[in-house]
Amino acid sequence: VDHVAEVRIIQDILGLVDAETTDMAGAEHEYRNPVDHYTDPDRYALEVERIIERTPLVVGHVGEFTTPGAYKTVQIGNVPVLVVGAGDGTIRAFVNVCRHRGTKLVTEPSGARRAFPCPYHAWTYGMDGALTHIPEEFGFPEVTANVSEYGLAELFCEAHQGFVYVRADGKAPSAPLGEWLSEVGRDLADLGLGDYLVRAGSAVDHPVNWKLPLDIFLENYHTKYTHRRTIYPVFLPNVAKFDRFGPHARCVLPRRTITGLREQDESTWDLVAESTLLYTIWPNTMVAVLPEHAAVWHVYPTGVDSCRLEFYALVSPRIAAPDEEEELNKSLAAVAKVKKEDAARFLGIQEGLKSGANSHLTFGRFEKALAWYHQSIDAALGDEAIPFTSAAR
Ligand code: FES
Numbered sequence: 033v034d035h036v037a038e039v040r041i042i043q044d045i046l047g048l049v050d051a052e053t054t055d056m057a058g059a060e061h062e063y064r065n066p067v068d069h070y071t072d073p074d075r076y077a078l079e080v081e082r083i084i085e086r087t088p089l090v091v092g093h094v095g096e097f098t099t100p101g102a103y104k105t106v107q108i109g110n111v112p113v114l115v116v117g118a119g120d121g122t123i124r125a126f127v128n129v130c131r132h133r134g135t136k137l138v139t140e141p142s143g144a145r146r147a148f149p150c151p152y153h154a155w156t157y158g159m160d161g162a163l164t165h166i167p168e169e170f171g172f173p174e175v176t177a178n179v180s181e182y183g184l185a186e187l188f189c190e191a192h193q194g195f196v197y198v199r200a201d202g203k204a205p206s207a208p209l210g211e212w213l214s215e216v217g218r219d220l221a222d223l224g225l226g227d228y229l230v231r232a233g234s235a236v237d238h239p240v241n242w243k244l245p246l247d248i249f250l251e252n253y254h255t256k257y258t259h260r261r262t263i264y265p266v267f268l269p270n271v272a273k274f275d276r277f278g279p280h281a282r283c284v285l286p287r288r289t290i291t292g293l294r295e296q297d298e299s300t301w302d303l304v305a306e307s308t309l310l311y312t313i314w315p316n317t318m319v320a321v322l323p324e325h326a327a328v329w330h331v332y333p334t335g336v337d338s339c340r341l342e343f344y345a346l347v348s349p350r351i352a353a354p355d356e357e358e359e360l361n362k363s364l365a366a367v368a369k370v371k372k373e374d375a376a377r378f379l380g381i382q383e384g385l386k387s388g389a390n391s392h393l394t395f396g397r398f399e400k401a402l403a404w405y406h407q408s409i410d411a412a413l414g415d416e417a418i419p420f421t422s423a424a425r
């Protein structure tokens with residue numbers, strides 16, 4: 033975040049603290065999000081087709097693909113994807129499906145190899161996706177004569193400011209990633225996460241709609257109640273600054289210490305030290321920037337009421353001294369606790385969805401980033417965006 037922007041954001045937050053309020057929707061009413069947007073299988077199929085498979089999704093950090101043949105597999109909607117680093121900075125993505133009889137090629141979540149043999153009949157592909165070996169090739173005269181046509185189907189894959197973006201539908205995005213990411217992209221560039229180290233990775237399957245783990249991040253109204261004994265003592269509850277950049281968002285969640293900046297010269301103000309910067313990279317990635325590290329979540333839908341939540345931490349390579357390492361470990365442990373508290377909430381919401389208790393979920397005026405997110409979903413599905421509506425309606 034450039035210094036002019038960070039001073040402006042901090043001034044806005046100090047103004048909100050003085051006025052004993054927070055950043056709220058201009059509309060006077062709540063936003064009502066229909067429950068079936070989380071439960072309807074037809075709508076889910078549309079989300080997969082029009083959002084998940086059509087958008088360049090962040091599938092990882094460049095640090096995961098530095099050694100030759102370092103690979104990772106992810107499921108993007110209906111498309112199993114294999115992402116492979118060549119070791120020279122090149123990162124490619126392929127449909128993770130053998131060209132012989134279509135079995136899934138690589139079944140492990142990640143690893144490193146220079147050749148990818150199919151588990152079925154051992155057709156083998158190189159790091160560049162080329163078909164390099166057909167056992168008993170006398171059975172396949174035409175394939176052998178046209179072997180270059182039998183490489184793995186390649187997908188759009190591009191590294192940008194430290195993250196790797198893949199689009200599963202075989203098409204390239206119409207705008208450059210930097211343009212599409214707008215100010216979020218510029219912030220990521222300023223933060224310099226590209227040379228960070230990947231640590232503490234995990235992937236957990238949750239029996240919840242994929243949008244619930246994202247919803248949980250987009251407000252800090254719950255800090256005082258859900259995180260009472262963890263982050264509430266450190267963070268100002270329900271004071272935040274929200275900005276929207278196309279479908280992406282930045283939520284600045286200030287620490288209590290931010291009010292102490294009033295006594296300090298503006299030139300020394302440091303937003304990262306005084307807040308958590310939470311970025312939503314549309315549609316399924318969250319990046320929380322903390323002083324000691326960044327926490328990254330990718331949410332992959334696996335069904336209308338199931339998703340896979342991948343998490344990892346990005347650690348600054350400048351952390352060198354043992355006391356810094358201790359601070360980092362404390363911070364990682366704190367994030368792990370908060371993750372558990374949030375997971376209990378989204379699991380609870382999923383249980384509530386089908387109960388019939390609610391026809392819609394109600395987002396308050398200071399939960400406006402949730403409203404933005406769901407408006408973007410509506411827009412991507414080709415629906416009329418649902419406006420902020422009167423609670424009486
Ligand atoms: S399906 Fe892959 S080698 Fe036969």
Ligand SMILES: [Fe+2]
Binds near residue numbers: 249258259370374
């Ligand atoms: Fe939370």
